[in-house]
Structure formats: structure tokens, C-alpha cells
Amino acid sequence: MYVRKDSEGKGQHAYRPSWNHCVTHNRWICYGMLGAHTSIAGGLHRAISRSRVFNGTALQIFSKNNNRWSAPDFTREQLAEWHAAAKDFPLAAIAIHDSYLINLCSPNDETFARSLDAFVDEHRRAEQLGIRLLNFHPGAACGRPAGQALDLVARQINRAHSATRASNTMSVIETTAGQGSTLGWRFEEIAAIIRQIDDASRIGVCLDTCHVFAAGYDISTETGYTETMQQFEEVIGLRHLVLFHLNDSKATLGSRVDRHEHIGRGRIGETAFRMVMADRRFASVPKVIETPKGPDLREDIENITLLRSFIPKDMQTAGA
Ligand SMILES: [Zn+2]
Ligand SMILES: [Zn+2]
Numbered sequence: 001m002y003v004r005k006d007s008e009g010k011g012q013h014a015y016r017p018s019w020n021h022c023v024t025h026n027r028w029i030c031y032g033m034l035g036a037h038t039s040i041a042g043g044l045h046r047a048i049s050r051s052r053v054f055n056g057t058a059l060q061i062f063s064k065n066n067n068r069w070s071a072p073d074f075t076r077e078q079l080a081e082w083h084a085a086a087k088d089f090p091l092a093a094i095a096i097h098d099s100y101l102i103n104l105c106s107p108n109d110e111t112f113a114r115s116l117d118a119f120v121d122e123h124r125r126a127e128q129l130g131i132r133l134l135n136f137h138p139g140a141a142c143g144r145p146a147g148q149a150l151d152l153v154a155r156q157i158n159r160a161h162s163a164t165r166a167s168n169t170m171s172v173i174e175t176t177a178g179q180g181s182t183l184g185w186r187f188e189e190i191a192a193i194i195r196q197i198d199d200a201s202r203i204g205v206c207l208d209t210c211h212v213f214a215a216g217y218d219i220s221t222e223t224g225y226t227e228t229m230q231q232f233e234e235v236i237g238l239r240h241l242v243l244f245h246l247n248d249s250k251a252t253l254g255s256r257v258d259r260h261e262h263i264g265r266g267r268i269g270e271t272a273f274r275m276v277m278a279d280r281r282f283a284s285v286p287k288v289i290e291t292p293k294g295p296d297l298r299e300d301i302e303n304i305t306l307l308r309s310f311i312p313k314d315m316q317t318a319g320a
Helices: 045-054 076-088 109-129 146-163 187-194 209-214 222-235 270-277 298-309 313-317
Strands: 002-004 019-022 027-030 034-037 058-061 093-097 133-136 170-174 203-208 241-246 287-289
Touching: 034 045, 034 298, 045 058, 045 076, 045 298, 058 287, 076 109, 093 109, 109 133, 109 146, 133 203, 133 241, 146 170, 146 187, 170 187, 170 241, 187 203, 187 222, 203 209, 209 241, 209 270, 222 270, 241 270, 270 298, 287 298
Parallel strands: 034 058, 034 287, 058 093, 093 133, 133 170, 170 203, 203 241, 241 287
Antiparallel strands: 002 019, 019 027
């Protein structure tokens, strides 16, 4: 249930997001929640100011150098700067993308142990920043049978949730392209993990358009998009879908190769993105792009502007 509020989120934006208070969940929902994975160079809070350039209403960041196992704890100053920036420029949703090194089902004992520690640390960092979504790749089986690897991933997620019991940050499993022995490219694999998670309120799914296409789900046509979402609903359940990564794909359908391309300029093409942006079921699901960009963010501005143009007029202002 949503109640429209007019005074929030308007004024300073060229694009005026529509803010609605969801009474059921007691949170503010912004239609067309859209943003980009944005650099934290120069400080975490800089990501928030950077996303002003394209009037982002959603944001994804790394909480630290994504190629390192660990990072020093946030200082009080860093946290103060972050919270001040977040207050100054309220975003409807923020996600952290975890470190690329983490493999929750690694057959290497040391990597296995380090991965859980690092994953728990990402949860703690998210909690400190007030970030509700922690996006991660389920892992790579590296020779283990897929079923066994998926069981291990679920067990590690449960452990991380137990270690951060007071937190309400969700572990958000990203659909993958299925490169190498990467898990999570079939919806069935994601469902197999979710079934084993003890605290259902802390698990969600991120659908990456580039990845699902490379994995073989043909979202490039209206029919293909509709069928893919239907499969998602039947196998995983759309209620679990809490985040989108909107990326076009350089690689072909079913190639299982993960190469992001600008929106509408890859093998997927514009249709899928028009469908997502006009899909009322996903109006309050945050969407971030992870497309190539230079330091002036010109490409982000272009991609976001294009995606915004796909939001039907009535969805930009109307409450559900
Ligand atoms: Zn992604
Ligand atoms: Zn990718």
C-alpha cells in the first residue's frame, strides 16, 4: 500500500522522482529508482555526490578496494561524511557489491575460510553505512559437484547471517553468466540456495540482464522477456527480486561470457530495457547500470537518460 507524498525528493532534480510512502513496509519508495555502480575514489561519500551528475535515485558501490581481502574499519570521520552525504542527497536504495575475491564454496581451505570472514565483514560494513542490499556472486564450484557447492554457499550465508544477527542487510544473490564453473546462471541454482536460507527476510536476488542473456535466457524480444520473467517467478519467485543490474551484452545469447555493453548497443538491444522500465511489478525495485565509463561519467549520463526515457509517463508520477 502506497501513499503519495509530494514534498519529498523534488525541487533540485531535473528529473523528479516520485516518492511514495509504503505503509506496509514503512519505507519510502521511489518509482524509476535508477542509478549506477559508482566509484568511491576519494572517499565513500564521493559516490553519492558523483551520482548527482545523472540525478541517480539508486546507487551501488564497493565498500572498499574490491580486489583486496580486507580493509581497515571505517573511521568515525568516514562514517560521519557518508551519513551526512546520504542525508543531504537521499537515495531510494543503495547496494554494496562485495569483493571479487570471495568464493563461498572454494575447495581451497584457506580461501574458503577467508571468504566467510570477508563476507561477514562486508555485512558489517553495509550495516554501518545503513545499506540494506549486499550484492554478491554465489561462487565458483571449481571441481566440486554443483549441488554440493550450492549447499555450501547456503551454509556460509546462514553463518554470515548468524554472525550479524542484529543487521537487517540482505544477502542479494546475483544471477551470473555462468563463466567457467561459476554458479547461479540457472534460476534453479539460485532457488536451491534460497530454499536453505534460515532467515528468509535476509535473502534476495539481483537479476543482471547481461548475465541472464549470456546464460541463455533470451530477454531480447517481448516474448522472450515475458517468458524469462515467468520462469523467474516459477523457479525463484519474483518476490525475491530486490535489485536489477541493467547492462547490455557484448557476448551472444548463451555464450556464458560476461562482457557488459552500453544500454541498447549490445546483443540484447533496447526492447528488454523498455520492458523492464515499463514493468509495473518492478517499479519499486532499484536498478543500477554497470556499463563502461570514463572519468567524466558522460556514458552514465547517456545510459541513465535513455533508460529514464523508457519509463511510461504515468509510472513517473502515479502511486501504485
Ligand atoms: Zn552485475
Ligand atoms: Zn557482469
